[in-house]
Amino acid sequence: QVQLVESGGGLVQAGGSLRLSCAASGFTFSTHSMGWFRQAPGKEREFVAAITESGGRAYYADSVRGRFTISRDNAKNTVYLQLNNLKFEDTAVYYCAASPYRGNYYSFGTYRYWGLGTQVTVSS
Numbered sequence: 001q002v003q004l005v006e007s008g009g010g011l012v013q014a015g016g017s018l019r020l021s022c023a024a025s026g027f028t029f030s031t032h033s034m035g036w037f038r039q040a041p042g043k044e045r046e047f048v049a050a051i052t053e054s055g056g057r058a059y060y061a062d063s064v065r066g067r068f069t070i071s072r073d074n075a076k077n078t079v080y081l082q083l084n085n086l087k088f089e090d091t092a093v094y095y096c097a098a099s100p101y102r103g104n105y106y107s108f109g110t111y112r113y114w115g116l117g118t119q120v121t122v123s124s
Contacts (some may be wrong), residue, residue: 003025004113004115005023006022006096006115006118007020007021007022008021011121014049014087016086017086018086018120019080020096020118022036022081022082023078023093024077024079024113027113029051029074031053032113033105033112034050034051034096034097034099035047035048035099035111036048036079036097037094037108039093039117043092045108047106049064050105050106051070051071051072053102055071055072055074059093064083064090067086069081069082080096086093087122088099090122091121092101093117093118093120094117095116096115
């Protein structure tokens with residue numbers, strides 16, 4: 001049974017930091033690229049960051065580049081998202097997702113498996 005379980009969300013003041021984790025099981029983690037998406041109330045789910053199977057390349061949305069960092073530990077079947085210098089507009093539910101494909105990392109439809117999300121709330 002495939003599972004992606006996010007953790008690490010919470011309430012933080014603007015300018016603060018959080019580290020999200022996503023623990024994967026039920027599939028071969030090291031052969032899947034991993035992504036983070038987010039969805040704010042009343043808005044569509046949007047791409048945040050992605051990382052290739054080996055961790056060799058990372059991709060970011062313009063809105064988070066330079067503030068967020070995605071990484072992975074294939075030995076622990078876990079992907080991380082470090083969120084620094086958080087802004088009020090970063091408030092959203094953050095989802096991790098796994099894709100068996102290469103490329104098109106920005107697209108929601110690329111990803112086969114999804115977690116249930118973790119809430120990040122940034123107070124201004």
